[in-house]
Amino acid sequence: MNATKREQIFARLKAHNPEPTTELNWSTPFELLAAVLLSAQATDVGVNKATARLFPVANTPQAIIDLGLDGLKAHIKTIGLYNTKAENLMKTCHILVERYAGEIPRTRAELEALPGVGRKTANVILNTAFGELTMAVDTHIFRVANRTRIAKGKNVLEVEQKLLRHVPKxxxxxxHHWLILHGRYTCLARKPRCGSCVIEDLCEYPDKVEIG
Known part of the structure; x- marks a missing residue:
């Protein structure tokens, strides 16, 4: 895929959705971090239901600590793997209070050192909370980047690096918001909705289907 076609693809995605953002509900960088930590192998809808119960009660690291592990679990028990997620979030809150005065660190290395935070989560925080030019590659982005040929790669890191190199600045x-939403609602894993895709004529996927 050439640079001109990539430019056209993202111009259309922007025209279709001028101000994309995460579907997780958050109002502070800590709320975003907590929501992303809870979102592994869970839907954004499910996480939002849990954080709608949690955040009015505790939406700072110290407030989570004060809630206690059992109290935290009680608020998020509807989410899969909630025991492990609660433990990671609690450990993260202690680190944030002890090392960062309750603030969210703004470097990748510091973020990835937090329990339960991997490269993808760090990229989400850096991009969505702090406006940095990062690419959080999840299964949707990995599929869309490879299927469209925007950025082909054998693993998520390779796709991330190619997207950072090839997406017009x-x-x-x-x-990453456009690509996630495109993968979530249009370029579906089993049956891509090519018939209603705004970039169908630019996409280089050889096995397009006429599903709208």
Whole structure:
């Protein structure tokens, strides 16, 4: 895929959705971090239901600590793997209070050192909370990047690096939101909705289907 076609793809995605963002509900960087930690192998809808119960009660690291592990689990028990997630979130809250005065660190290394935070989560925080030009590659982005040929790669890191290199800089801040939403609602894993895709004529996927 050439640079001109990539430019056209992201121009259309922007025209279709000028201000994309995460579907997780958050109002502070800590709330975003907590929501992303809880979102592994869970839907954003499910996480939002849990955080709607949790955040009015505790939405800072110290407030989570004060809630206690059992109290935290009680608020998020509807989410899969909630025991492990609660433990990681609690450990993270202690680190944030003890080392960062309750603030969220703004470097990848510091974020990835937090319990339960991997490269993808760090990229989400850096991009969505702090506006940095990062690419949080999840299963949706990995599929869309490879299927469309925007950025082919054998693993998520390779796709991330190629997207950072190939996505026009003007679109890079919002690119991962566009690609996630495109994969979630249009470029579906089993039956892509090619018939209603805004970039169908630009996509280089050889096995397009006429599902709208």
């Amino acid at each position: 003007a679109y890079l801040k919002d690119a």
